[in-house]
Amino acid sequence: MKYVIYVFSDVMSVSDSDKPAQSQDSDRLDSQPNRCPVFQSEYHRVQERDRHVESYLPHSILCPFRGCTWTGRRQWDFKEHWGRKHSKAGQVPVEDAIGLYDPREFVKMILDGTPVDDVARSAFRKVQESLERLSKRANVLGRNRDLRTWIRAPSSEL
Numbered sequence: 020m021k022y023v024i025y026v027f028s029d030v031m032s033v034s035d036s037d038k039p040a041q042s043q044d045s046d047r048l049d050s051q052p053n054r055c056p057v058f059q060s061e062y063h064r065v066q067e068r069d070r071h072v073e074s075y076l077p078h079s080i081l082c083p084f085r086g087c088t089w090t091g092r093r094q095w096d097f098k099e100h101w102g103r104k105h106s107k108a109g110q111v112p113v114e115d116a117i118g119l120y121d122p123r124e125f126v127k128m129i130l131d132g133t134p135v136d137d138v139a140r141s142a143f144r145k146v147q148e149s150l151e152r153l154s155k156r157a158n159v160l161g162r163n164r165d166l167r168t169w170i171r172a173p174s175s176e177l
Contacts, residue, residue: 053065053067053068054068055068055071055072056072056129056130056132056135057072057075057129057135069123069126069130072126072129072130073092073122073125073126074092074163075129075135075138075139075163075165075166075169076122076125076126076138076139076142076166077119077139077142077143077146077159077160077166077170078090078091078092078119078146078157078159078160078161079092079118079119079120079121079122079146080092080093080094080096080097080116080117080118080119081116081117081118081119081149081150081153081155081157081159082097082100082101082104082105082116082117083116083117084101084104084105084108087104087105088155088156088157088158089104089157090119090157090158090159090161091161092122094116097111097116098111117149117153119145119146119149119150119159120142120145120146120149122142125138125141125142128141135169136168136169139166139169139170140169140170143159143160143170146159
């Protein structure tokens with residue numbers, strides 16, 4: 020078996036030449052561009068593509084502040100929300116932000132070919148269960164019009 024060694028500054032990595040080469044700079048397999056399976060837009064990094072695909076799903080983070088209904092997808096956005104709305108309550112409780120569900124498993128389903136509307140409905144059911152368990156109400160759909168349509172559409176699951 021033959022190995023190819025790639026050197027990036029002081030970092031050396033070894034990869035099996037039978038597998039597609041992966042550049043550490045781009046986080047992209049050369050043989051598989053990081054495409055959105057819905058709109059076919061291409062991303063330079065896997066993380067960017069996954070973050071984009073996650074935008075097809077309901078929000079996954081809920082503010083823990085009593086009476087607050089803020090939801091979002093990113094910890095950074097939660098920190099900003101906390102600073103604007105709850106700064107008098109103290110430091111941002113990032114670890115206390117409520118994760119309503121893990122969007123990564125749903126992103127993977129979309130990337131694996133499951134229809135986005137089916138995945139969005141499944142994620143929405145998961146969110147509804149979490150909100151019910153927490154006795155909270157919140158708009159987890161944000162401004163995504165496609166998501167609103169997908170949630171209302173009848174499921175193709177039998």
